Amino acid sequence: MAPGSTPLLEPVLQAHDIHKSYGKRSVLRGADLTVAPGQLVAVVGENGAGKSTLLKILAGTLSADRGEVTLSGDLGYCPQAPVLNAGLTVEQHLHYFAAAHRLPDLDRGHELLRLLGFERYAHTPVGELSGGTRQKLNLTVALLHDPDVLLLDEPYQGFDWETYLRFWDLVDDLRGRGKAVVIITHLVFEQDRFDLLVDLAAGRLTPRTDSREDRHVSV
Numbered sequence: 001m002a003p004g005s006t007p008l009l010e011p012v013l014q015a016h017d018i019h020k021s022y023g024k025r026s027v028l029r030g031a032d033l034t035v036a037p038g039q040l041v042a043v044v045g046e047n048g049a050g051k052s053t054l055l056k057i058l059a060g061t062l063s064a065d066r067g068e069v070t071l072s073g074d075l076g077y078c079p080q081a082p083v084l085n086a087g088l089t090v091e092q093h094l095h096y097f098a099a100a101h102r103l104p105d106l107d108r109g110h111e112l113l114r115l116l117g118f119e120r121y122a123h124t125p126v127g128e129l130s131g132g133t134r135q136k137l138n139l140t141v142a143l144l145h146d147p148d149v150l151l152l153d154e155p156y157q158g159f160d161w162e163t164y165l166r167f168w169d170l171v172d173d174l175r176g177r178g179k180a181v182v183i184i185t186h187l188v189f190e191q192d193r194f195d196l197l198v199d200l201a202a203g204r205l206t207p208r209t210d211s212r213e214d215r216h217v218s219v
C-alpha cells in the first residue's frame with residue numbers, strides 16, 4: 001500500500017517501486033501510487049521533477065527500469081503534447097478513435113464537443129485549430145471511450161476560463177460515476193478540488209496529509 005493512501009475500494013491503478021533514468025539522470029527512484037475508483041488525484045512537483053515521465057509509465061507508453069504498474073479497467077491518457085493528425089478534421093478524429101475503441105457510435109464524442117464548447121470546429125482540419133482547441137480535442141480523444149482511469153498531463157493548458165470551468169464539470173461527472181482521474185497540475189489555487197495530492201520530489205511520491213482523501217473515502 002502506498003504511504004498515506006488508504007482507499008476503501010479495490011484500487012483501479014497501482015504503481016509500485018517505479019524507477020526510471022534517462023542515461024545518468026535518475027528521475028524516478030521508487031515511486032508508489034494507489035488510486036481507487038472515483039478518486040481524483042493531483043500529482044504536483046517542480047518543473048523537471050518527473051511528473052510527465054511518471055504519467056507515461058502509468059499509461060504504458062514508456063517502460064520503467066524497475067517496478068510494476070497494475071491497472072484494472074480501461075485507460076484514457078491525455079499527454080501534454082497532443083498526438084493528432086493536422087490533416088484530419090475534428091470529426092474525422094472522432095471516427096478514427098471511435099473505430100479504434102470499437103464504439104458503436106459517436107454520441108459520446110459529440111457530447112464532449114458540446115460540453116467543451118467546440119462543436120463549431122467539427123469539420124475544421126486540426127492544422128487550422130488554435131492551441132486551446134487542439135487541446136480540447138486531445139482531451140476528447142482521451143475521454144471518448146469513457147475509461148475507468150484517466151491520466152491527464154496538464155489537460156487545460158490554453159483553455160479559456162469558461163472551458164476551464166467546463167473541464168471541472170466534466171471531471172466532477174467522471175468522478176461521480178466512479179472514474180478515477182489523475183491530473184498533473186501546477187495550479188495551487190485549485191488544489192482543494194482533489195481527493196488526494198501527491199508531491200513528486202527526489203523521484204518519489206509523497207501524499208499530502210491535508211488532502212480531501214479522508215472526506216472522499218468516507219462518502
Ligand SMILES: Nc1ncnc2c1ncn2[C@@H]1O[C@H](COP(=O)(O)OP(=O)(O)OP(=O)(O)O)[C@@H](O)[C@H]1O
Nearest residue numbers: 022023025027045046047048049050051052053054
Ligand atoms: N526523453 C528524454 N530523454 C532525456 N531526458 C528526459 C527525457 N524526457 C524527460 N527527460 C528529463 O527528465 C526529467 C523529468 O522530465 P519530465 O518531463 O518527466 O518532468 P516534469 O515534472 O513533467 O516537468 P514539467 O513540470 O516541466 O512538465 C527532466 O530533467 C527532463 O529533462
